[in-house]
Amino acid sequence: QVQLVESGGGTVQPGESIKLSCVTSGFTFSIYHMGWYRQAPNKERELVATIPSYGGAPRYGDPVKGRFTISRDDAKNTVYLQMNDLKPEATAMYYCKSDWPSIHWCQGTQVTVPA
Numbered sequence: 001q002v003q004l005v006e007s008g009g010g011t012v013q014p015g016e017s018i019k020l021s022c023v024t025s026g027f028t029f030s031i032y033h034m035g036w037y038r039q040a041p042n043k044e045r046e047l048v049a050t051i052p053s054y055g056g057a058p059r060y061g062d063p064v065k066g067r068f069t070i071s072r073d074d075a076k077n078t079v080y081l082q083m084n085d086l087k088p089e090a091t092a093m094y095y096c097k098s099d100w101p102s103i104h105w106c107q108g109t110q111v112t113v114p115a
Helices: none
Strands: 001-009 016-023 031-038 046-051 068-073 078-083 092-100 110-114
Touching: 001 092, 016 031, 016 092, 016 110, 031 068, 031 078, 046 068, 046 078, 078 092
Parallel strands: none
Antiparallel strands: 001 016, 016 078, 031 046, 031 092, 068 078, 092 110
């Protein structure tokens, strides 16, 4: 059974940092390309960052470049999202997702940055 379980969301003040974790099971994590996506109220879901398997270069959405870092630990079947210098526009539900070779979504975790 495939599972993706997120943790680390919450409310943080502008300028602060938070780290999300997504622990996976039920598939061969090391071969999967993984990603983080987010959906703010009344907006479409958007790409935050993706990281390929086998040490490939991560890719980031323009709004988060330079402030967010995606990483993975294949030994722990876990993908992370370090978010620094958070701004109110980062308020959203954050989802980890396996992008390839098959798609699986986690349940999402809320990150709130009050104005």
